[in-house]
Amino acid sequence: MRKRSGTLLFLALLFGGGWYGYNKIWAAPPPPQYRTSEVDRGKIVATVTATGTIQPLVTVLVGSQVSGTILRWNADFNQQVKKGDVLAEIDPDRFRRELDMRTAAVAVARANLEQARVRLADGTRERKRIEGLFQKGTASENELLIVQAAEAERQAAVQAGEAQVQVAEAERQASQVDLDRTIISSPIDGVVISRDIDAGQTVAASLQAPTLFTIAADLRAMQVHANLSETDVGQIRAGMQAEFTVDAYPGRKFRGTVSQVRFNPTIVDNVVSYITIIDVDNEDLALRPGMTATVAFEVARVDDVLTVPNAALRFKPPEGSIKAETGERAEKAERPAEARERSAGGGKGRKRDGASGTVHVLDGKTLRPVNVQLGITDSRSTEVTGGDLKPGDRVVTGEIAAAGNGKPSRFMKVDFPEPEGPMMAT
Structure with a gap:
């Protein structure tokens, strides 16, 4: 009885190991599963993004032309002042x-x-x-x-x-x-942004006038100084509308108008950018000097056009999954990923007019490559200007990975028979 139970256990282990090896090495993997998205009509807004800082329209640095000891100061932070108001006095x-x-x-x-x-x-x-x-x-x-x-x-x-x-x-x-x-007066009407002195402090004006106060002319009219990349500066011009957000109000969008794109370059670590001035109304005084703004410039817009997700243009199908139609189409569908990135290339706000790309339509269990001509793009979708693609087609945007190292699972459960009678220790 003991030998029979051991033999059955050995045969079960041998059968299970053989079945696992067969499925692991020789058995055909299950067909891949894909994520798809439906081709639809809609609008695409191409934008150029930049970051900048909020600045008052006019900022005046009030200094002292004489040296001495501050006797008293009469204006503090956030205080409204008029032209000629006494801000501070130096011991006379x-x-x-x-x-x-x-x-x-x-x-x-x-x-x-x-x-x-x-x-x-x-x-x-x-x-x-x-x-x-x-x-x-x-x-x-x-x-x-x-x-x-x-x-x-x-x-x-x-x-x-x-x-x-x-x-x-x-x-x-x-x-x-x-x-x-010795009487420091305000040169303009405005708001005191900063006070850099205190009573008893010594002011030394021998080499240059020290800054005592910073006054903004009118905080209800502000500017955004955006750093625009040299690759995008050709698409921006005065009079364009811009939209931006600040971290202080995550859910609020502010709007302004481009008033100037400066010719003077700013070079930091060999990266060239150009200061772009955006005029903004700030009637509620929500914007404050020095805030960081994330700006979006609308450079192109199309409405009611055929669109495909950008992920569909980047998708590279697995080998053997493309339905053979014509040699030319198969060759284009199996080109390297680098070429595919170029055809789907460009980031948010790039124009792809005249460019082409390939998307893959799921036809049953196989993929059918479709060549398309591309228009403008945003961060999610790209305009389709030509090609054998119509609304309702489902294009593949990616492959669904099964559990276990991103590959479909081929494991099966093996039930081992129970031995007849109790196992006796030898």
């Missing part, structure tokens, strides 16, 4: 003392001028007296020349005194300007 004591010194210098210069004028008047009187004596013969010609030279010298001193007064006046005015500049 040093500048007032300088102005007093320059005012005194003006007074000294004017006194020196008056003194020179008195001397000139005395010299003129002396010259006239000597001239009278010279005409009477009681004064020599040499005495006349001496008094004439003295008068000319005093005349020059008066002119020098007048120039000194002008210099002193100019220095006093410069000191007055420096004193006035």
Whole structure:
């Protein structure tokens, strides 16, 4: 009994292993299953995408032209200001003392001028007296020349005194300007975006004017500065409509108009892009400076056209699954994947006018290749402008992989017979 049970168990294992090996090696695999999509009519909008930042229409950096200590500030973040409003004050004591010194210098210069004028008047009187004596013969010609030279010298001193007064006046005015500049005023109507100073802080304006405040003119009118790739810049022009989203409002789309495509290139890591300006209304103040925008430019649109999924143009059928029709069509259907990618190539927003491709229609259990001419495309579908394809056809977009390494399962369940009677240990 024990030998019979062991023999039956051995035969069952042998039969199961043989059956598994046969199915694994020689048995034909089950036919592949495919994902399909129905050819339909619809619209396709070709777009070009770019990223950019939200910027105010006008931004003014308010700085200081004089050095000193901040005495107080009067404007804070998000505060509305008018042109001429005092934003901050720099300690004016040093500048007032300088102005007093320059005012005194003006007074000294004017006194020196008056003194020179008195001397000139005395010299003129002396010259006239000597001239009278010279005409009477009681004064020599040499005495006349001496008094004439003295008068000319005093005349020059008066002119020098007048120039000194002008210099002193100019220095006093410069000191007055420096004193006035201790009052930092708003140059425009707008909103304070940033305040970069605090009371007691020292401002050093020796090399360049430090930025104290940043003011945006009007946040109800904003701009998007989008970085447009050099491959797409030829499709964008002023006046086009643009649509964009920001991370702060994921479900909301904003719209604007392209106002400028700048000629100046921006090169980062050998990648060339061009700044494109998009004007946007921001009446509800939802958009804020510095936000990142994802922009889509509509470059082409077609309505009520035959469309196929982009996945159908990329699909490569397995070997032996294509129905043989004509040598030419079979050869095109079995071309390399690289050529197929080129025919279905181009990304979102690319025009495929004049390009061709191949899709595969599921005909029973075999695939029938169909050559088509292509138009514009978006991220999901491509326009079909020609070819033997009609609405309702089901094109293959991919193969359904079975469980186990992406291949159809060929395993079968083997039931082993129960041994007759209990197994006895030897």
